Amino acid sequence: MDSEQLQRLLTVQMxxxxxxxxxxxxxxxHYLMWMAREGFPxxxxxxxxxxxxxxxxxxxxxxxxxxxx
Numbered sequence: 001m002d003s004e005q006l007q008r009l010l011t012v013q014m015x016x017x018x019x020x021x022x023x024x025x026x027x028x029x030h031y032l033m034w035m036a037r038e039g040f041p042x043x044x045x046x047x048x049x050x051x052x053x054x055x056x057x058x059x060x061x062x063x064x065x066x067x068x069x
Contacts, residue, residue, distance in 0.1 A: 003067075005047075005048070005051060006051075006063070006064060006067060007067055008024075008048060009023070009024045009025040009048060009051065009052055009055075009064060010023055010024075010025045010064060010067055010068060011023065012024050012045070012048055014027060015045070018031070019031060024048050024049060024052050025052060025061070025064050027049075027052060029056045029057075032049065032052055032053040032056050032057075033053070033057070035049055035053065036050070036053050036057075040053075
């Protein structure tokens with residue numbers, strides 16, 4: 001994990017589904033948990049979703065707040 005990946009959580013948008021257009025960092029925890037159970041998509045999107053899931057699951061989502069400014 002590096003700062004570029006954390007920044008991308010705030011800029012990359014979910015390309016499909018119920019939360020289409022929402023930044024990865026703004027996806028609700030229950031959706032990230034569902035994605036973790038079902039399996040993250042392949043590629044860059046899956047890696048970002050998995051990273052956000054880990055941050056959310058471990059109570060570390062607040063670490064993104066300084067990057068939002």
